[in-house]
Amino acid sequence: MGAIELYRDGDHVNTLLDDATGIGLAVQANHHLIAHGKTGIILDPGGHKVFTQIFGDISNYLGGGELKYLFLSHQDPDIIAATNGWLMVTDADAYVSALWIRFVPHFGVDALVEDRLKPIPDEGMWLDLEGAQLMVLPAHFLHACGNFQIYDPIAKILYSGDLGASLGTDYREVPDFDSHVPYMEGFHQRYMVSNVAMKRWAKMVRQLDLEIIAPQHGALFRGEEMVNRFIDWCDGLPCGLDLNADVYQLPPKP
Numbered sequence: 001m002g003a004i005e006l007y008r009d010g011d012h013v014n015t016l017l018d019d020a021t022g023i024g025l026a027v028q029a030n031h032h033l034i035a036h037g038k039t040g041i042i043l044d045p046g047g048h049k050v051f052t053q054i055f056g057d058i059s060n061y062l063g064g065g066e067l068k069y070l071f072l073s074h075q076d077p078d079i080i081a082a083t084n085g086w087l088m089v090t091d092a093d094a095y096v097s098a099l100w101i102r103f104v105p106h107f108g109v110d111a112l113v114e115d116r117l118k119p120i121p122d123e124g125m126w127l128d129l130e131g132a133q134l135m136v137l138p139a140h141f142l143h144a145c146g147n148f149q150i151y152d153p154i155a156k157i158l159y160s161g162d163l164g165a166s167l168g169t170d171y172r173e174v175p176d177f178d179s180h181v182p183y184m185e186g187f188h189q190r191y192m193v194s195n196v197a198m199k200r201w202a203k204m205v206r207q208l209d210l211e212i213i214a215p216q217h218g219a220l221f222r223g224e225e226m227v228n229r230f231i232d233w234c235d236g237l238p239c240g241l242d243l244n245a246d247v248y249q250l251p252p253k254p
């Protein structure tokens with residue numbers, strides 16, 4: 001598992017844990033740890049295949065500190081499958097959209113720990129990490145109907161979940177926006193629900209002071225110019241129902 005420090009200032013450290021190539025058929029995923037003082041939050045911790053390794057890495061990077069939160073951007077298996085394991089071996093609370101609270105337990109959440117699965121209201125919220133405030137922003141329909149992102153105002157990083165995901169690149173930071181588009185275009189056109197959502201999201205995040213946008217899969221966007229190129233691209237991208245409204249046809253007879 002590769003690890004890169006995205007930001008460090010005093011006792012505030014943002015680390016990217018990258019499972020490099022994915023495992024077999026499983027899609028490559030990025031897992032993020034934000035540590036502040038003696039506490040930490042892990043974002044989209046992933047499924048069973050990476051659980052043991054990520055848990056070991058987290059323990060190293062927290063240096064004796066404690067994991068306070070798991071943040072689950074939405075309900076996909078590459079994000080929530082190992083939630084029970086995390087709740088069993090840490091004292092952390094797991095935050096997920098209120099829409100998914102009753103679905104996550106189907107992956108198996110022990111009765112002993114299910115009260116530590118906490119709902120995020122539709123409008124979002126703030127999480128307190130020993131005095132560092134993290135913003136939980138609504139990013140519904142991008143792609144899940146109950147979907148959130150995290151903004152860290154200290155590191156100026158927006159953790160964008162599946163938005164900005166790319167597949168098949170061998171770089172960790174986007175070097176050239178135009179040549180990167182083919183690695184994310186098909187995914188966004190099919191998984192993101194509508195340009196209506198993209199436009200509203202773009203308007204919301206333009207209010208943030210951003211240095212990095214870090215998606216859950218593939219390469220990240222660093223620097224004001226690259227970040228703005230990405231937001232502009234989302235703003236203008238037809239996707240989901242804009243392109244696929246004709247999909248509702250009965251399949252042809254075999």
Ligand code: FE
Nearest residue numbers: 074076143162
């Ligand atoms: Fe997803």
